[in-house]
Amino acid sequence: GGGLPVHRALLSYHGWIFESHGKMSTSTKLWLSLVKMFSGRRPLLYSFQASLPRLPVPSVDDTIQRYLESVRPLLDTKQYNQMEILANDFKESKAAQLQRYLILKSWWATNYVSDWWEEYIYLRSRSPIMVNSNFYIMDLLYMTPTHRQAARAGNVVHAMLQYRRKLERGEHAPLRALGTVPMCSTQMERMFNTTRIPGIETDIVQHLTDRKHLLVYHKGRFFQVWLYTGGRHLLPSELETQFQRILNDTSEPQPGELKLAALTAGSRVPWARARIKYFGQGVNKASLDAIESAAFFLTLDDEPQGYDPAKTRSLDSYAKSLLHGKCYDRWFDKSFNLISYPNGKMGINAEHSWADAPIVGHMWEYVLATDCFHLGYTEEGHCKGDVNKGLPCPSRLQWQIPKSYLSAKQIADDVDFHGCLFTEFGKGLIKKCRTSPDAFIQLALQLAQFRDQGVFCLTYESSMTRMFRDGRTETVRSCTSEAEAFVRAMEDAGATKAQRLALFRKAADKHQNMYRLAMTGSGIDRHLFCLYIVSKYLGVDSPFLKKVLSEPWKLSTSQTPQQQLNLVDINKFPKYVGAGGGFGPVADDGYGVSYIIVGENLITFHISCKFSCPDTVRAQHKSYTSVFMLHLSQLSDLRSVFHSLSLSLYLPLCYCLTV
Numbered sequence: 328g329g330g331l332p333v334h335r336a337l338l339s340y341h342g343w344i345f346e347s348h349g350k351m352s353t354s355t356k357l358w359l360s361l362v363k364m365f366s367g368r369r370p371l372l373y374s375f376q377a378s379l380p381r382l383p384v385p386s387v388d389d390t391i392q393r394y395l396e397s398v399r400p401l402l403d404t405k406q407y408n409q410m411e412i413l414a415n416d417f418k419e420s421k422a423a424q425l426q427r428y429l430i431l432k433s434w435w436a437t438n439y440v441s442d443w444w445e446e447y448i449y450l451r452s453r454s455p456i457m458v459n460s461n462f463y464i465m466d467l468l469y470m471t472p473t474h475r476q477a478a479r480a481g482n483v484v485h486a487m488l489q490y491r492r493k494l495e496r497g498e499h500a501p502l503r504a505l506g507t508v509p510m511c512s513t514q515m516e517r518m519f520n521t522t523r524i525p526g527i528e529t530d531i532v533q534h535l536t537d538r539k540h541l542l543v544y545h546k547g548r549f550f551q552v553w554l555y556t557g558g559r560h561l562l563p564s565e566l567e568t569q570f571q572r573i574l575n576d577t578s579e580p581q582p583g584e585l586k587l588a589a590l591t592a593g594s595r596v597p598w599a600r601a602r603i604k605y606f607g608q609g610v611n612k613a614s615l616d617a618i619e620s621a622a623f624f625l626t627l628d629d630e631p632q633g634y635d636p637a638k639t640r641s642l643d644s645y646a647k648s649l650l651h652g653k654c655y656d657r658w659f660d661k662s663f664n665l666i667s668y669p670n671g672k673m674g675i676n677a678e679h680s681w682a683d684a685p686i687v688g689h690m691w692e693y694v695l696a697t698d699c700f701h702l703g704y705t706e707e708g709h710c711k712g713d714v715n716k717g718l719p720c721p722s723r724l725q726w727q728i729p730k731s732y733l734s735a736k737q738i739a740d741d742v743d744f745h746g747c748l749f750t751e752f753g754k755g756l757i758k759k760c761r762t763s764p765d766a767f768i769q770l771a772l773q774l775a776q777f778r779d780q781g782v783f784c785l786t787y788e789s790s791m792t793r794m795f796r797d798g799r800t801e802t803v804r805s806c807t808s809e810a811e812a813f814v815r816a817m818e819d820a821g822a823t824k825a826q827r828l829a830l831f832r833k834a835a836d837k838h839q840n841m842y843r844l845a846m847t848g849s850g851i852d853r854h855l856f857c858l859y860i861v862s863k864y865l866g867v868d869s870p871f872l873k874k875v876l877s878e879p880w881k882l883s884t885s886q887t888p889q890q891q892l893n894l895v896d897i898n899k900f901p902k903y904v905g906a907g908g909g910f911g912p913v914a915d916d917g918y919g920v921s922y923i924i925v926g927e928n929l930i931t932f933h934i935s936c937k938f939s940c941p942d943t944v945r946a947q948h949k950s951y952t953s954v955f956m957l958h959l960s961q962l963s964d965l966r967s968v969f970h971s972l973s974l975s976l977y978l979p980l981c982y983c984l985t986v
């Protein structure tokens with residue numbers, strides 16, 4: 328739309344977010360129609376970028392006050408008083424100087440957080456990205472549109488090429504909060520043609536524009552597949568032929584080729600060194616170039632995966648396969664790996680530095696809907712369209728590898744996963760009780776954590792800051808004093824249902840409010856993180872910031888949002904629901920929990936932790952298997968807590984439905 332300054336001024340208003348649902352004020356309604364008017368009728372993906380407001384720097388006083396409030400339930404009085412002294416000392420001595428630099432930065436940078444966040448949280452981290460940083464997204468939960476591996480990959484890759492073309496033309500509808508307020512699309516720019524390149528001190532993200540081939544891995548061999556013929560994309564049936572040719576190819580891997588990709592799974596420094604030493608020239612350089620410059624990476628796996636109600640832990644092994652596979656069959660540095668299984672199921676493993684999960688999720692929603700509802704399959708399960716045998720065959724990459732590298736198997740074997748479908752009730756009932764589904768689940772997680780570990784812990788929930796230019800995420804510290812009070816009431820046999828419900832409401836409201844503050848630029852953690860980075864640049868030592876930044880997130884959580892509800896009519900096609908995705912635990916002795924709320928009656932959880940968790944109880948068990956068993960029982964406890972929670976909350980919820 329025209330009138331940029333007006334539009335930006337309009338978009339800088341965030342008061343609507345704090346109004347409770349269904350009770351929109353007249354001024355907010357008026358404001359929404361103005362936003363709509365300035366948006367034009369069919370805006371392009373990037374139309375609003377220049378009108379998006381800049382992320383504001385909160386005041387130090389506000390951030391510190393919110394921080395202290397957030398750690399109150401986690402500290403005893405003595406510890407809390409010490410923390411207060413540290414914080415106040417920081418406020419009075421160094422804060423003003425650091426804050427000045429930050430405000431200065433916020434004037435010239437489009438976003439005062441995002442470049443540092445990418446660099447310091449992702450690219451400078453020297454630990455393996457597999458499990459620790461990359462995340463995965465699953466296929467449709469119940470449906471597999473064809474059981475032919477090559478055909479499914481054919482449709483899905485073709486749908487991705489369509490998505491990519493729409494992306495470069497900006498033809499996707501801009502993402503919006505509240506259906507109207509545009510969100511930033513910057514992160515989508517590096518979805519394709521992108522690789523993370525390892526370096527000794529820091530990695531970089533390499534994005535190229537002219538990428539016309541795909542890299543395919545199958546049984547230890549790397550193949551290059553051209554995506555264009557005669558100036559157009561390969562059709563699904565042509566892609567199917569190419570993938571079938573690879574599946575049919577029985578040639579052996581070259582020496583060292585089988586486990587080559589394990590380099591991308593291990594620590595970054597050894598990989599950077601090996602890359603310089605062995606991949607700087609000759610065939611190795613050419614082949615590595617072909618991988619790193621591919622549009623994306625496809626793995627044709629040889630073992631079936633997917634949710635199977637008849638098999639316990641089928642979702643768990645599917646999750647582990649997507650997150651790390653065999654450690655040498657995914658190229659973890661690519662912006663994403665598409666993974667294809669012999670039973671037709673698929674999934675995605677995504678690198679995290681270039682974007683957050685909702686970005687990849689947006690593409691995946693589009694691809695699944697296009698695959699099932701637009702491209703479709705023949706009755707025999709092949710891609711539609713003529714078979715074209717005239718295409719040149721996929722070519723194999725050549726390598727001269729001096730020795731094979733150790734695989735990163737230890738890291739992968741250490742991850743325990745548990746996927747669970749919660750079907751007793753879902754968003755439908757929760758909303759009828761006029762509660763935010765997210766707050767509901769976060770409180771359930773607090774209760775589960777307390778029942779599992781007997782203590783409260785620092786909890787991370789990610790929220791988006793994409794209503795601001797180049798915004799990424801902010802942390803919601805969802806273990807609040809109000810949540811603690813609610814959990815204690817749940818555990819106190821003497822507490823009445825009415826008391827529990829009242830505490831639940833209070834805690835849910837608190838959570839909602841924190842979430843809204845985070846989305847509108849008044850969070851805690853990104854501000855403190857940036858103050859810390861400034862302190863490092865200036866060589867100013869701050870015990871307070873050091874302490875804040877070193878506190879581990881023992882419970883790390885994230886909701887996978889559903890973004891394009893218009894693509895699939897869930898009421899008409901209830902089986903076409905996504906299974907969401909997940910990530911590894913952030914702390915060695917903590918849990919990672921990701922969840923997706925689909926339709927009215929399904930919540931899918933993805934829970935992860937490490938077998939090697941240095942928890943005192945677990946450390947007593949010496950043998951691997953007993954630790955394994957113990958962990959399993961811990962995870963199923965967590966699951967059973969969800970179940971008992973549903974029962975214990977169900978009654979008060981029904982009660983509030985009837986009043």
Ligand SMILES: *[C@@H]1O[C@H](CO)[C@@H](O)[C@H](O)[C@H]1NC(C)=O
Nearest residue numbers: 495516519520536537538539
């Ligand atoms: C990726 O490469 C393709 C093919 O050359 C190009 O058309 C496209 O603009 C690139 N996409 C992005 C998002 O950079």
Ligand SMILES: *[C@@H]1O[C@H](CO)[C@@H](O)[C@H](O)[C@H]1NC(C)=O
Nearest residue numbers: 567568569570571572574575
């Ligand atoms: C793959 O092998 C099967 C069985 O040998 C054969 O029928 C089919 O034509 C082959 N497909 C391609 C694309 O080469």
